[in-house]
Amino acid sequence: MRNLLLTLCYDGAGYHGWQIQENAVAVQQVLQEAIEKVLQQKPDIKGCSRTDTGVHAHCFCVSMKTGHPIPCQRLQAALNHFLPPDMAVLSCREVPLSFHARYSCVGKEYEYVIWNSPVRSPFLRDRALHYWYPLDVEQLNRAAAHFVGPHDFTSFCTTDSRDRGDMTRTVTASHWRREGEKVIYTVAADGFLYNMVRILVGTMLRVAERKFTPEEMPRILQAKDRRKAGPTAPACGLYLNRVFYDPADLILPGEKGE
Amino acid sequence: MRNLLLTLCYDGAGYHGWQIQENAVAVQQVLQEAIEKVLQQKPDIKGCSRTDTGVHAHCFCVSMKTGHPIPCQRLQAALNHFLPPDMAVLSCREVPLSFHARYSCVGKEYEYVIWNSPVRSPFLRDRALHYWYPLDVEQLNRAAAHFVGPHDFTSFCTTDSRDRGDMTRTVTASHWRREGEKVIYTVAADGFLYNMVRILVGTMLRVAERKFTPEEMPRILQAKDRRKAGPTAPACGLYLNRVFYDPADLILPGEKGE
Numbered sequence: 001m002r003n004l005l006l007t008l009c010y011d012g013a014g015y016h017g018w019q020i021q022e023n024a025v026a027v028q029q030v031l032q033e034a035i036e037k038v039l040q041q042k043p044d045i046k047g048c049s050r051t052d053t054g055v056h057a058h059c060f061c062v063s064m065k066t067g068h069p070i071p072c073q074r075l076q077a078a079l080n081h082f083l084p085p086d087m088a089v090l091s092c093r094e095v096p097l098s099f100h101a102r103y104s105c106v107g108k109e110y111e112y113v114i115w116n117s118p119v120r121s122p123f124l125r126d127r128a129l130h131y132w133y134p135l136d137v138e139q140l141n142r143a144a145a146h147f148v149g150p151h152d153f154t155s156f157c158t159t160d161s162r163d164r165g166d167m168t169r170t171v172t173a174s175h176w177r178r179e180g181e182k183v184i185y186t187v188a189a190d191g192f193l194y195n196m197v198r199i200l201v202g203t204m205l206r207v208a209e210r211k212f213t214p215e216e217m218p219r220i221l222q223a224k225d226r227r228k229a230g231p232t233a234p235a236c237g238l239y240l241n242r243v244f245y246d247p248a249d250l251i252l253p254g255e256k257g258e
Numbered sequence: 259m260r261n262l263l264l265t266l267c268y269d270g271a272g273y274h275g276w277q278i279q280e281n282a283v284a285v286q287q288v289l290q291e292a293i294e295k296v297l298q299q300k301p302d303i304k305g306c307s308r309t310d311t312g313v314h315a316h317c318f319c320v321s322m323k324t325g326h327p328i329p330c331q332r333l334q335a336a337l338n339h340f341l342p343p344d345m346a347v348l349s350c351r352e353v354p355l356s357f358h359a360r361y362s363c364v365g366k367e368y369e370y371v372i373w374n375s376p377v378r379s380p381f382l383r384d385r386a387l388h389y390w391y392p393l394d395v396e397q398l399n400r401a402a403a404h405f406v407g408p409h410d411f412t413s414f415c416t417t418d419s420r421d422r423g424d425m426t427r428t429v430t431a432s433h434w435r436r437e438g439e440k441v442i443y444t445v446a447a448d449g450f451l452y453n454m455v456r457i458l459v460g461t462m463l464r465v466a467e468r469k470f471t472p473e474e475m476p477r478i479l480q481a482k483d484r485r486k487a488g489p490t491a492p493a494c495g496l497y498l499n500r501v502f503y504d505p506a507d508l509i510l511p512g513e514k515g516e
Contacts, residue, residue, distance in 0.1 A: 009377075009379070009380050009381075010380050011380045011381055011383075056381075076377075080377060080378065085378065085380065085383040085384075086380045086383060087380055088377050088378050088379070088380050089377070090377055119267075119334075119338060119346050119347070119348055120338065120343065120346050121267070121346070122267050122268050122269045122343065122344045122345055122346050123267075123269055123314075123385070125269075125343040125344060127381070
């Protein structure tokens with residue numbers, strides 16, 4: 001038995017998120033069917049998170065246990081042959097049997113992309129939030145800075161969500177940048193609550209609209225009340241950008257660390 | 259009667275080029291139908307060029323004569339409401355009645371985008387040529403430099419094409435650049451023959467494959483024979499990027515030049 005780590009890139013516009021469900025096409029199902037075609041075995045695959053309908057991934061990690069002896073490179077090439085064009089396997093490597101794409105994950109980085117222009121972009125439909133009102137990146141950054149550090153993010157989590165227990169997450173990066181008419185938010189943390197990035201973005205857009213000041217962010221955090229934050233920004237702007245693991249968890253027995 | 263200049267941005271993946279034709283959806287037809295919805299008049303519109311099936315435009319110019327008094331800004335907003343999401347009107351202004359999007363055009367700039375990576379990009383399907391073999395931008399630029407200046411481009415024009423008469427075009431810019439895994443060719447000229455950019459790219463990719471040397475480009479030009487050049491690169495990587503006019507042709511009588 002081997003354990004393989006696949007990194008996947010996908011345009012989420014055509015999928016109902018990662019997780020397999022009835023009456024809707026999920027990324028997991030499409031990947032699973034491609035693996036079955038290649039290995040002639042029903043695979044047991046684990047995703048690093050459950051992305052929502054319409055959310056994209058530059059790098060989504062999947063672990064998969066298999067008794068099949070196929071070399072990693074050949075599996076990657078075969079999967080890219082069978083997968084649809086809006087999905088691609090970027091890499092494939094063997095990892096220890098103890099590795100799990102979700103439970104071994106120590107952090108993630110998301111990007112949220114806004115097309116900030118009076119006119120929509122035909123090339124970014126379903127891939128960015130189209131936002132007319134001119135955004136002031138400096139002001140957004142004053143708001144974003146308040147989220148860095150360990151905080152209880154209850155106010156930034158969809159109520160009735162799957163998240164239970166400790167709502168504290170440690171945000172290690174939270175900043176905005178402008179690239180022409182694109183305005184991009186980057187946020188990294190040891191973990192994310194349900195809809196957390198989209199509510200952070202929706203709340204900071206309220207700052208842009210002068211409905212909140214940047215200095216009100218700590219008060220919203222302290223309230224631990226979803227109703228105090230802004231709306232949930234649309235899924236189409238959200239990209240899972242990077243997934244972090246402890247390198248020690250990736251090294252096979254007998255393999256040398258770098 | 260007024261003459262309006264519209265600039266249009268579109269993702270060409272869903273269209274059979276600009277020009278109206280039977281049994282296929284063209285950009286011209288979709289724009290014309292949107293204008294009819296807004297003005298309740300069948301418009302007479304002229305495009306700056308006839309882009310092929312699958313070719314994109316960051317800026318495609320259209321002129322349109324109308325007796326309708328609608329203000330430019332309102333026309334733009336109404337068209338963006340009726341046009342599909344893969345198309346957008348970037349601007350609308352009144353120009354002299356003598357202006358014609360195609361005949362007044364003094365030059366154009368195209369970009370050709372290559373995704374140069376072993377693995378395809380799910381976000382660039384239908385928007386770039388996926389090319390595995392690592393490209394050397396310096397070497398491509400040595401080839402590209404030979405096309406600058408006035409040349410007879412018969413070798414770089416699809417035979418049996420619509421082009422007749424003088425096959426000389428003056429190329430004012432011809433260079434490659436790399437942006438991460440994207441490799442982009444920019445070419446500007448006073449005019450282009452049918453499929454000229456795509457054959458230039460196809461020929462330079464043969465240079466990358468060591469089937470031609472950069473120094474053979476002048477010989478291919480001199481041959482005036484399509485069979486001496488390389489293949490026609492796919493349409494999906496091609497973008498009409500800019501269209502040039504003489505500013506004097508855009509100034510309304512009574513309006514001050516800058």
